[in-house]
Amino acid sequence: MRTGARSLAHIVNPLFRAPLLASLLLTLSVSAFAIAPETSSPAAPELPPAQDFVAKDRPGDSGNSILLTWKDPAGLPAEAKLQIRRAEPPAYEWSEIQTVKQGVGRYVDSSARDRAVYRYEIRVVSDATPDSAGIAGAVSAPLLSDPVTSKDNWFRAERSNSLIASILFIGIILGSIRYAQSGRKIFIRRIAGLNAVDEAIGRATEIGKKVFYIPGIQSMDDIQTIASIAILGHVARATARYGTDLDVPNKDPLTFVSAREAVKAAYLSEGRPDLFREDMVNYVTYDQFAYTAAVSARMIREKPAAIFLIGYFFAESLILAETGQSTGAIQIAGQADPTQLPFFVATCDYTLIGEELYAASAYLSREPVLMGSTRGQDIAKGILLLLGIVGVVLASFGNTWIADHLKTQ
Amino acid sequence: MNLEFGRVALVVLFGILPIIGIAMGLRAPSLRSRIPIFIGIFAGFIPIVALYVPKAFLSGETGMSSRLDLWLIILAAFALLLGIVNVVQNSSRKIGRREKGWPYAVVLLTGLAVTGSFGIYGAVTGHGIGFMPDGSSTPFKWVEDRFFQPLQSTIFSLLAFFMASASFRAFRARNAEASILLVAAGLVMMGRVPLLEFLAAPIPPLHAAAASASQFLGKLTEWIMDTPNGAAQSGIIIGAALGAASMAIRVILGIERGYLGLGKGE
């Protein structure tokens, strides 16, 4: 199976010849050799000793640990345990470090120090079995490991797949941004909810009512909030152009500051700093539901013409959207996380679903950086789809190499 | 003094470098955003690189990444309290100017002052904010149990009502998509609870049929949740994760700097 996958990998795709993956495979096959069953085992005394005892540096860690592996011998009494002992230079006195149950086969000694040379031994101990002198507490012959040292490693081989994915992904995104910045045209398809933005603001202008923009309740360390602030910039430019009043109530203090800066910048860039008031972007409170209650009450009192609910929302989504609905406002919602989307879909006029939120900021701003990244994400999706299709074809022929190598640890 | 590499490197990157940056920023306003963005690149890439590089100076127990985790726990605590200043500013302004609804601002500040000082009292006396050594509640926990918990849970429970009115109004079979939404919602609502058994309760001959239909609906619901719902959720998760990862790269590299209140350029 493994060899099949290897040869196939060499044929199918040059990508698989990446040295990292090759080294991963090598490690896998070496370890497979290392634990291959021995041909003969010596005749067991009363208690059979453990088998295939190997001590080596645990790969892919920050040092100070030794990985021990072994096989339990057959025919042990049920209560028998395996005792692991260690000897250190220069004295080489054996001391117990752990006694483990049967069936584990593996122990990591994380009390080891780097560069020190150790030897380990493992023996079977059984309290119930009498030893040669007839006293309970028999101990098997010890099995000794080769000398071993722990070391500090540079790479976690088991994460090669995710490393390759990350590097590839970062490369694609930065490459696409560069491509867009070089002035070449990038197409972004129409997103239904977005054309409604100007329509909604236009309507607010006509009837002389406010536009509410609620940027979710998460902080600026959440990516959806950052996307929302980008869209807020666009909305604020439109309200500045039309001279419509804008109200941005905030739950998170950091989001609040960024939102205020974004709105201020938008009014400046439209040449209407006179229309900008500091309290357009205001801070309500930090608690999710106190915030929700205050904003819903404000919606009912002020009856805005348009409400934007874009960002990361939790349970408050439905209260806000349902209250907004009852005031008769046009509502445009957007969230990348799927949890609250059903409520937005059910109560809002337009909803940006999932990744549309990120694409929307690109579509609205037409900024090369955003357009480029949107394209980069599409390329990544294309690669994933292709990988998926190839994976399904291979899996249908009984080869799960791709699916196996998508597992992360 | 513990002068392990991890600590010293962090102090240089996120302590000394900012001090130099602030000093330079006093003179040259153009550096006021450039240096923070430069420093941010390190803060962002350390956890990413540490995912793949286990080398002790980076990911070991005393390495940079692990130590940075502890730092950022502290910074997150400070960030959590950031909003209080805004609330106090807003409310005291409201009270000072006797704006409409100012008595509510008094209520707010009182709640903040009382609960907050109970919290400070707990920290200063070392009683904490849970139970006293004799098992009784601390004043902080008393306020929490009697005021905070009922208020929060009741406001949340308003959702049940909104849920009902939203489903009444929004679930109309306007078009194909809306009809799918409606049917899926209806099936799941019937499959999650013994609804048919409840309806059949007054009519004994229907009990057995209702029970087996209910079983079937339960299995169907599980299938819907597992397969079509699971597939759609996977699709959304993959797409959104790519979007989020690309945004993360842009933020870390300083291409996206809206979070600092900066537009494109400077």
Place this chain on the structure above:
Amino acid sequence: MELGVVGTWIAALLTLACLSFLYKDNPFFRFAESLFAGVSLGYYVGITLNQTLMPNLWEPMRQNFGQNWDLLVPGLLGVILYMRYLPKFGWVSRYALAIYVTYYIGVDFTRRLHGEVLPQLGRAILPLSHFDSRTLVSAIFMLGVGSVLIYFFFSREQGPVTKRIARAGIWFLMISFGAAFGFTVMGRVALLIGRLNFLILQWIYPMLGIS
């Protein structure tokens, strides 16, 4: 015991004040809402101070400064965050903010590709070799994941084929949203059940002497 009864009454009255919002916005609700906002901020002070700042910042430095001297820096960065309230030196807070935001976004990045994209895609790869009901379910599952992903392609105009697939994607999304909505009714009602349980069993019943 007296204190317990007073507490129950306070909790019950506040519960009723919140529920009164359903009829219409009113002073009782606004009182409860403002009180809640205040108490919740005070709650943050208590919990942050007692559970993070004392044990993770103050105590380590007080007990063993030599080992924990470097914690001075996050402490200072924390203070710097508040510089934003000084109009002239607001820019200083950018240092703390940049570190705070990029670090957490970096951690988020490690969750995305490593924890979401790869495992989720791996799960979507299923064999289609046998013709039985399991294969059919696998096919539906993979069609779902694929069509939703295709719906999320933005940088190309949808062709006649991709348009159809994207439409299937919308249908999958709608099934999922409908199911999620149906699923959620339970959760939301659970909260109300919890509150009414409190009002009826712990407030009204004892008041009426019903056990």
Place this chain on the structure above:
Amino acid sequence: MPGFIDRMLTLDRRWIFLFVLVSVATPIIYPIGLPVTTTGSTRAAFEYIEALKPGDVVWISFDYGPSSAPENDPMAEAIMRQCFTKKVRVLVSVFYPLGGLGLANSAVAKVTAEFPDLKYGEDYVNLGYKDGAAAVMHRLGDDISGPFPTDVNGRPIGEIPMMRGIHDIRQVKLVFTAATGIIGEWWITQVHSQFGTPIIIGPTAVSAPKYYAYLNAGQLLGMLGGMKGAAEYEKLLAGAHPELAKFYKTTRAFTATKGMDGQTVIHTVILAFIVLGNYAFFRARAAKKRGAA
């Protein structure tokens, strides 16, 4: 019937609100006792904990607040009871800032009082609340004492006997997170995918649909979906450990199983509303078409 249709289409929401209130309150006063059926994801969770050995460590994280307590409390309590019955040791943490700690303290106090033999510090430890959940989880692979230098009451971790064998998250056999919002997800995408710790989640019903994707991908061992999941768990628990059944039979205490009556009634009412709404909608549309023709 145009009058009725118009009235249905413009029905004041407050009538619906009243209906909801009455139909939830009635089963609390007159319990029905409807049957509960169990689902696969709950059974998987139950069986995993059932197979743990005495002395194993389970990490129970209270990642929710009072806002979702009626859903999450019964789950956390049921899991704690199961662990203590099986002599499995329990670590408690809180990452939900608003009110999670109070609930955790109360729940731990309540459940440990039911098991008089338990000793704090040997059988269970409450680590308390910590800010910056993502940073804490990132660090848990290195050690627990870094982010949690003390327990909830300020006692240094090093002085707690139970913590001696528990250096980092890898010595923990299972994480159960009773979660609202996003924190439960981090346990999966960060702790499970980087340190391999098995995760069982007890989400609120609203987040449960998303977790099916993680369940499918094997990133989650099991799930207790909302109050229904909790009720299923209570049923499994009372079945396997009859000595625990008494905690679910008291009249005053709130259990998820009792909550299921109200759930059933309200589902019926909401479905009836949806049917009525659609009936009115189609009648109105037909009338409009006739009017236009």
